[in-house]
Amino acid sequence: MKPEVRGQESGAGSQNSAGVPASEFRPPNSGCADLHLHTHFSDGTFSPEEVVARGCRAGLGTLALTDHDTVEGCPRMAVACATAHLDFITGAELTAEHNELELHILGYFIDPENQKLLRELARCQIVRQDRVREMVARLNELNVPLQAEQVFALANCSSPGRPHVARALVKSGCCASHDEAFERFLKKGRPAWVPKAKMSALEAIELVHQAGGLAVMAHPALNRADHLIPALKDAGLDGLECFHTKHSASARRRYLEFAERFHLLVTGGSDCHGKSKGRPLIGTVKLAYEYVEKLKAEDKRRKSGATVATPALDPRPSTLD
Ligand code: AMP
Ligand code: ZN
Ligand code: FE
Ligand code: FE
Numbered sequence: 001m002k003p004e005v006r007g008q009e010s011g012a013g014s015q016n017s018a019g020v021p022a023s024e025f026r027p028p029n030s031g032c033a034d035l036h037l038h039t040h041f042s043d044g045t046f047s048p049e050e051v052v053a054r055g056c057r058a059g060l061g062t063l064a065l066t067d068h069d070t071v072e073g074c075p076r077m078a079v080a081c082a083t084a085h086l087d088f089i090t091g092a093e094l095t096a097e098h099n100e101l102e103l104h105i106l107g108y109f110i111d112p113e114n115q116k117l118l119r120e121l122a123r124c125q126i127v128r129q130d131r132v133r134e135m136v137a138r139l140n141e142l143n144v145p146l147q148a149e150q151v152f153a154l155a156n157c158s159s160p161g162r163p164h165v166a167r168a169l170v171k172s173g174c175c176a177s178h179d180e181a182f183e184r185f186l187k188k189g190r191p192a193w194v195p196k197a198k199m200s201a202l203e204a205i206e207l208v209h210q211a212g213g214l215a216v217m218a219h220p221a222l223n224r225a226d227h228l229i230p231a232l233k234d235a236g237l238d239g240l241e242c243f244h245t246k247h248s249a250s251a252r253r254r255y256l257e258f259a260e261r262f263h264l265l266v267t268g269g270s271d272c273h274g275k276s277k278g279r280p281l282i283g284t285v286k287l288a289y290e291y292v293e294k295l296k297a298e299d300k301r302r303k304s305g306a307t308v309a310t311p312a313l314d315p316r317p318s319t320l321d
Helices: 048-057 074-083 115-141 148-155 162-171 178-186 201-210 226-234 249-261 289-303
Strands: 032-034 060-064 087-089 091-098 101-108 214-217 239-244 265-269
Touching: 032 265, 032 289, 048 060, 048 074, 060 289, 074 087, 091 115, 091 201, 091 226, 101 201, 101 239, 115 148, 115 162, 115 178, 115 201, 148 162, 162 178, 201 214, 201 226, 214 265, 214 289, 226 249, 239 249, 249 265, 265 289
Parallel strands: 032 060, 060 087, 214 239, 239 265
Antiparallel strands: 091 101, 101 214
16 A cells, blocks of 8 residues: 655654654554544643654554544644654544443544534534533532633643543642542532533434544443444444453454444554553554554545445454554
8 A cells, every 4th residue: 555645754863843763763654553542632631742752652653633522633643643754544532422322433534624523523612611611510519619710721622521620620639639530529420420412423423424534433342332333334334443442352352243244444542541541551552554554445435436335344353452
């Protein structure tokens, strides 16, 4: 497969903007991928440049950015990847639901300037901001002295969520840790938990498609939504995230079998949020490049307007994590 357009070569011994020595550059299209990464444009703690620098050090060849309900980090991540000679796949992780079950739909190869996508994401972001205000109001009723503005200042992004409220609770001294904040106040059923209005999974799949992307169900083992896979496939679901930090070996095998049975593409990633959940996870799940090639081939086929179905996919369990 032909290498994609890349950034300019750095001279020997020089460093790129991601701070990675030129000697650490990988040959084009070699290595594996981490296709599930968050930055501080949602609830990760790293900048796009830090993610790319760490991706380089982990020996990854392809990265995808999948911030929650936003594509704002994509342009910077694209530049940082090009400079570091890594392949970049645009993406987002859309919060959705089907039959009252929360599902996360990953959109890959989406156009981050697609107007309908941006309009819908803006709506999701307003829902998230209103939810933060509601969580803070509930905390205030519990005599926890927090202001929504403190959370927004700390989050400094348009797609805030519970992790930012948790960080604000720790910063203001109300909780000793992120985990304590979730346990006492924020996890489902706790007094400051507020349900989130979500788009339907079918709308999410359609939104990804109309933005030129492939729609993938994120971390299926975490959502207990196996029974929904056939219906979502019928609705246009393109892939399953078989490889994920929280998938056991048996879950991995199970979803590889699902992928094979339903002719779904196979993806994988660490779901790294930087330092917000213990050690940074980037590179701990390495998707074998053969899967990335299949994703890229399908993206190319869609964008070329071809209508012939691809041959049955061959999802073999050959990742290196
Ligand atoms: P939100 O989208 O605002 O509902 O927040 C979801 C984020 O909170 C995800 O990144 C989760 O990993 C994180 N999260 C959810 N539950 C917990 C928990 N019990 N402890 C720590 N983080 C959590
Ligand atoms: Zn997150
Ligand atoms: Fe998720
Ligand atoms: Fe995620």
